[in-house]
Amino acid sequence: MATRTRIIEGTWNCTSCDARDILARHRSCPTCNNPREETGQESEFDFGGVDATSGKSLREGVTEEKALSAAAAGVDWFCDYCGASNRGDAPLCRHCRAQRSDTSRTLAEKPAQAPRAPAPPPPPPSKGFGRKWLVLGASLLSCFGTCMFWGSRGHEVTGQVSSTEWTRTVHRESFQRVSKTGWSDELRTRSPRMPVNGQGEEPGVENLRDCVTRQRGTRQVADGTERVCSTKSRRVQCGSEEKCSRHKMGNGYMKEECHDVPKYCSESYQDCRNQTRYRSEPVYGQSCTYDTYAWNETDVRQESGRDSAPRWPELSTGSLDRLRREEKYAVHIGYSDDGPKDYALEPKTEAEFLSWEKGQSVPLQVNNFGSVNVLAGDSVR
Ligand SMILES: [Zn+2]
Ligand SMILES: [Zn+2]
Structure with a gap:
């Protein structure tokens, strides 16, 4: 790639x-014939603007022999005695004829150029901000804590068991002969076995009959191919564009190098491929009726009572029956807290239920949210 070089002249x-x-x-x-010096930013040159996309200087390049020679003379040096700037290749100060010495400063020696006012360090972003949130969070948290504390604080009251309730249900299930339908390939004839004390039964499969062909489901079968297209985009080279880089020569001139680089554009295209097409096809099976056994509920009895000992409802059973039992208990505790209140406990077992008696006093902890706890040692009679 051919490089195009230009010399750009700065101004001061x-x-x-x-x-x-x-001009440099x-x-x-x-105007006043004063020599250019290092001080007062006299030797900090302005090179004008650049094109934003290419980085190319907006100024014309210099072509005059004299200017090109000055650009090629190397880095400026400043006279130790009068401070005037001099060509890099001049041994004597053109202003006062003093000799260039080893200690003579040069433009390149200048501390790293700070073209604009130094950017102020970004304000420590998190500190103040973070602290603000921290304070807010802490106050929220402390409020939350306080509120929780207030809510969980409570007072003790003495309640009294006002009533106890129980409900008991017995379901009778019988192992009965029933007809069902099923797919013939999932049925294997085998004899039933009757339960002994409600256990060890085997439903069995007997008397397969009345088999008919019925749709059992569907399946997907290949049915040729179809062309499926979608629009996609890709990067393609679309000509070239100029890119320039520039560097200062330390004497009021700048060297610019430009070359052409490939340019890329976005292009849309059709991405097509052949795909297998599927169609749905019914699947058939043999559906048959057969005899088997199943547990069916044949009777249910319920009894309930208040302030009494629980008992199970009577339900007779045959040899092919079994019983399923359910029990539910409630203990109501009345207490006074801004008026009469009721608190209900639900004991899980009969033993737990029987530990409560009507009229028994119960120490309670009532917190400010209104929730109630039975205090330990509740079995005070
Ligand atoms: Zn002047
Ligand atoms: Zn001098």
């Missing part, structure tokens, strides 16, 4: 007379 401002935009080729101010 005289701090003695305020003359502005003096002038080492003394054309």
Whole structure:
């Protein structure tokens, strides 16, 4: 790739007379004849703007022999005695004829250029912000804590068991002969076995009959191919574009190098492929009726009572029956807290239920949210 090189000339401002935009080729101010120096930013050159996409200088490149020679002379040095700037290849100060010494400063020696006011360090972002949130969070948390504390604080009251309730249910299930339907390939004839004391039964499969062909489901079968397309995008080269880089030569000139690089654009295209097409096809099976056994509920009895000992309802059973039992208990405790209140306990077992008696006093903890706890040692009679 061919590189195109240009020399760009900078401009400077005289701090003695305020003359502005003096070409770098002038080492003394054309207005007041003061020599260009290191001080007062006189040797910090302005090179004008650049094109945003290519980075190419908006200024014309210099072609004059004299200017090109000045650009090629190397880095400027400043006279130890009078401070004037001099060509890099000049052994004597053009202003006072003093000799260049080993200690003479050069433009390149200047501390790293700070073209604009140094950016203020970003304000420590998190500290103040973070602290604010921290304070807010802490106060929320402390409120939460306080509220929880307030809510969980409680007072003790003495309640009294006002009533006890029980409900008991017995279901009778019988192992009965029934007809069912099923798919013939899932049925294997085998004899039933009757339960002994409600256990060890085997439903069995007998008398397969009345088999008919019925749809059992569907399956997907390949049915040729179809072409499926979608629009996609890709990056393609679309010509080339100029890119430039520039570097300062330390003497008011800048060297710019430009070359052409491939340019890429987005292009849409059709992405097509052949796909297998499927169609849905019914699947058939043999559906048959057969005899088997199943547990069916044949009777249910319920009894309930208040302030009495629980008992099971009577239900007779035959040899092919079994019983399923359910029990439910409630203990109501009345207490006074801003008026009469009721608190209900649900004991899980008969033994637990029987430990409560009507009229028994019960120490309770009532917190400010209104929830109630029976205090330990509740079995005080
Ligand atoms: Zn001047
Ligand atoms: Zn000098």
